[in-house]
Structures are given as structure tokens and as C-alpha cells.
Amino acid sequence: MLNIGVIGAGRMGLNHSRNLRQLDTIKLAGVYDILPEKATAYANEFGAKIYQSPEELINAKDIGLIIITSPTYCHIEALRIALDAHKPIFCEKPLCRTQEELDELIPLITNYDNFFALGFVRRYSPNFAKMKEVVDSGELGKLLCGEIRCLHGRYVRMHGDWFADYDKCGGVMLDMLAHHVDLQNHLIGEAESIYAQSFMLNQNEDELPFDYVSATARFKNGFISNIQCSWLRNAPSDTEMTICGDKASITFSDSKGLLLTKGGKTEKIPVDEAALNIHKIQGGMYAEEMAYIVDAVINGKKPLAGAKEAIDAMTFCFGMMTSAETGELVKF
Ligand SMILES: NC(=O)c1ccc[n+]([C@@H]2O[C@H](COP(=O)([O-])OP(=O)(O)OC[C@H]3O[C@@H](n4cnc5c(N)ncnc54)[C@H](O)[C@@H]3O)[C@@H](O)[C@H]2O)c1
Structure with missing residues (x-):
């Protein structure tokens, strides 16, 4: 026990x-x-x-x-x-x-x-596992560029909540993007530089808190990534990540599933949904994550996201935040 x-x-x-x-x-x-x-x-x-x-x-x-x-x-x-x-x-x-x-x-x-694990729950998504398999198979060809879009248009936090305080939660650049930054690192490799502009979770007491970042990153292999993330109050919501290669592109979308674009056509990639409930407990990705962690601790296995993944994602996020705070390009 x-x-x-x-x-x-x-x-x-x-x-x-x-x-x-x-x-x-x-x-x-x-x-x-x-x-x-x-x-x-x-x-x-x-x-x-x-x-x-x-x-x-x-x-x-x-x-x-x-x-x-x-x-x-x-x-x-x-x-x-x-x-x-x-x-x-x-x-x-x-x-x-x-x-x-x-x-x-x-x-x-x-x-x-x-044992040390960080809560990158999206690593436990079968959609992401399939996306990684497709990227690693070489089907996309040379990886050129991509996008992360994490848009939340019904933000409800108010001043006084730690989640509405940039100094405590890091706003969308840290709190929201940590997940997708980790996924992108896992698919593409090491980042070289980043430039970001953000509201840094506005602290103006005359307005309700909101946040937005627009950033561009370049990776050591030449890949260019465009990143957008928001906590807005009256705006569209959607979460997706795209990786474009010279032969095909893949999109992991919360609303549309996993999509492959090739030869002018976009088709849904079938994903083994049973992989989301290997451990036969209710609760989706979060439950699967917990079951995996317990199994790993008991049986001496490694987590899907441990120290290296934590350090790489945090380094990227803090680079993005430094760029937004200083207005300068940050080189890693
Ligand atoms: N993986 C995900 O998808 C995901 C989703 C939401 C939140 N989170 C992360 O989980 C963490 C907790 O978020 P939450 O939404 O549960 O926050 P929360 O505010 O709902 O809960 C935090 C709890 O910690 C308590 N607390 C405050 N200071 C403490 C301290 N010094 N020591 C011990 N307890 C303390 C509070 O009283 C509260 O009960 C955050 O780091 C957040 O970014 C991750």
C-alpha cells in the first residue's frame, strides 16, 4: 500500500x-x-x-x-x-x-x-502520443515551423486571487503555456531564442484581470514557432498545436482531435482512445496521470515528465517572461 x-x-x-x-x-x-x-x-x-x-x-x-x-x-x-x-x-x-x-x-x-515527476498531464493524452509517433516517423518531412494557440476567452478570476497575480502565478506565459511548451520541446528539441509581448496579467485595479502573450521562438534545428495564449473575458476559446513539415502538417486540437494535412487535404487521424483508460479508472487524462505515477513509484518506473522535462519547459517559459518583461530577445 x-x-x-x-x-x-x-x-x-x-x-x-x-x-x-x-x-x-x-x-x-x-x-x-x-x-x-x-x-x-x-x-x-x-x-x-x-x-x-x-x-x-x-x-x-x-x-x-x-x-x-x-x-x-x-x-x-x-x-x-x-x-x-x-x-x-x-x-x-x-x-x-x-x-x-x-x-x-x-x-x-x-x-x-x-522518483520525481512534474504534472504535465497532456503527456498522458493518446492524441499527443499519436502526434509524437507521427512526427518521429518522418511522415511530415523536414520540420519547418509551427503554432501553439491556447486561447481562454471566459476568464473569471478577480483581483486578490493568487491566480490573477502575475508575481504569484506567472500569468499565461507560465501557468497555461508550461504544458504546450513541454509538448513542443518533446517534439522539436532545444530552443535557441524567444521574443515575447504580453500584458503580464495586468494589475490595474480599475480593470478586471486579463492576460495575453504573443511570442516567436526559434529552435536550434531552425524550426520557428508562433505562440499565442490568452485569459480574456469576452473572446473565443480554443487550444491547439500545429507542427508543419515540408511534406505534411499535424494539428493536435482540443476541439477537433488530431488532424493531418497533406496534398491539400485535411483528415482526422484515428487515435486509440482506450489508451486513455489503461488503468480502468474514471477521470480522463488526469486520472490516467495519477494511475501512471502510482504504478511508477510502486514498480520503480520513470515518469513521462521528470526533472529534465521540468527544467527544459521552465527555462523556455522564464525566457519568454524575461523577454516580455524587458522587451529584449532572449537567447537560451
Ligand atoms: N495540471 C493542470 O492542468 C493544472 C490545473 C490547475 C492548476 N494546476 C496547478 O496546481 C497548483 C494548485 O492549483 P489549484 O488550482 O489547485 O489552486 P487552489 O488555490 O485551488 O488550491 C491551492 C491550495 O493550497 C493551499 N495553500 C496555499 N498556500 C499554501 C502553502 N504555503 N502550503 C500548503 N498549502 C497552501 C490553499 O489554501 C489551497 O487550498 C498550481 O501550481 C497550479 O498552477 C495545474
Whole structure:
């Protein structure tokens, strides 16, 4: 039985726990939340023991996996303790809020002698697995350019919410794009430079918070990527990523599925949806991710996204943010 301790019993802490409790190999054994009422609600729902500090939970002898689902700007404090305790760790994305925190974490997670995974849930999508297979098969020919479009047009967060504070969540450049940046890195390789313009989650109290970024990146293999992402209030919503080669192009779209464009025609690529429920639990990608993590910890397997993937994606996102903040091109 794998005993799990959750740090941060908010939206994602609850979501992961509701997926996890379908597995008979785990026990939701402990919880810490800075707000006692959140910890109590969690303990009432899952029967977990409430701990009074992250140190106490992480160092409890029976806790065998730490799940970090506190707000992004708080990840570092839990990570420091969990890495020092050499316990298996699953941390929600983004890994951390600042480049300085990333610099501190790089040596710690690169040489970590235990399980370390970051919550890049889209890695567990069968659509993405198929997209990777097509890109790696060479069917697209020479990879030339692509697009990431993550548009959210019904943003509802208000001032005072950590999710509406650029210093705490990093806005769309960090919070939203971390997922697709990771996927793009996995498909294309290492980035060379990036230039970005963004509202950096406007902090003007006279307006409701909103955010937008438009960025262009160049990769070491010459690939050029156009990136757009938004948190707007009255705008279209859509999420898709396209990779164009000189022989064909592929699009991974949340609304349309996986599409191949070749010879002037666009066709849907069939995807094995059963791959989304290998572990036979309800909850889609997020449930599959949790089942994979538990299986990996118990059976000594690697996660789909570990230290290297975390570092590469965070380096790209922080480069994008530095460019937006300074107005300068950032070279990696
Ligand atoms: N993978 C995904 O698709 C996905 C989706 C949403 C959020 N996230 C990430 O998950 C993390 C949590 O987001 P959320 O939406 O659950 O936030 P949330 O605000 O709903 O929950 C955070 C919880 O952490 C608690 N908390 C605050 N400070 C704390 C601290 N120092 N130590 C312990 N607990 C603390 C809060 O009281 C709250 O209960 C963020 O990093 C976010 O970016 C990932």
C-alpha cells in the first residue's frame, strides 16, 4: 500500500485525490494546507490525517509519495523539504515561479536519487502520443515551423486571487503555456531564442484581470514557432498545436482531435482512445496521470515528465517572461 501525503487541498489536490481513491494500491494518508478549514474538509472527505506543517507531513515515516498542489509560488517551500527528505515527489506544474528558484532546483532535481515527476498531464493524452509517433516517423518531412494557440476567452478570476497575480502565478506565459511548451520541446528539441509581448496579467485595479502573450521562438534545428495564449473575458476559446513539415502538417486540437494535412487535404487521424483508460479508472487524462505515477513509484518506473522535462519547459517559459518583461530577445 502506497501512503500518499497531499500539500495543498484546493482544486488540484482534490481532483488528484478523487482520481487516486479509485486505486486499491494507495491510501490518502495525510494532508497539509495552510488554511485549517481546507485541511479539515479534505480529511473529512478522504479520511486522511491532518498535519500541522509540511515538514511534519513529509517526514512522517508512513508517507511514501508527496503530492504538491499548493499555489505555484509556494511549490519551492514544499519542494525544498521533500527533496531534502529524499521522498518520491509529484509536483504540479509549473515547477516554480522564478528563474532564481529554478536555478536552486536544477542541481537538486537533476541528481535526485528518488522518483520525481512534474504534472504535465497532456503527456498522458493518446492524441499527443499519436502526434509524437507521427512526427518521429518522418511522415511530415523536414520540420519547418509551427503554432501553439491556447486561447481562454471566459476568464473569471478577480483581483486578490493568487491566480490573477502575475508575481504569484506567472500569468499565461507560465501557468497555461508550461504544458504546450513541454509538448513542443518533446517534439522539436532545444530552443535557441524567444521574443515575447504580453500584458503580464495586468494589475490595474480599475480593470478586471486579463492576460495575453504573443511570442516567436526559434529552435536550434531552425524550426520557428508562433505562440499565442490568452485569459480574456469576452473572446473565443480554443487550444491547439500545429507542427508543419515540408511534406505534411499535424494539428493536435482540443476541439477537433488530431488532424493531418497533406496534398491539400485535411483528415482526422484515428487515435486509440482506450489508451486513455489503461488503468480502468474514471477521470480522463488526469486520472490516467495519477494511475501512471502510482504504478511508477510502486514498480520503480520513470515518469513521462521528470526533472529534465521540468527544467527544459521552465527555462523556455522564464525566457519568454524575461523577454516580455524587458522587451529584449532572449537567447537560451
Ligand atoms: N495540471 C493542470 O492542468 C493544472 C490545473 C490547475 C492548476 N494546476 C496547478 O496546481 C497548483 C494548485 O492549483 P489549484 O488550482 O489547485 O489552486 P487552489 O488555490 O485551488 O488550491 C491551492 C491550495 O493550497 C493551499 N495553500 C496555499 N498556500 C499554501 C502553502 N504555503 N502550503 C500548503 N498549502 C497552501 C490553499 O489554501 C489551497 O487550498 C498550481 O501550481 C497550479 O498552477 C495545474
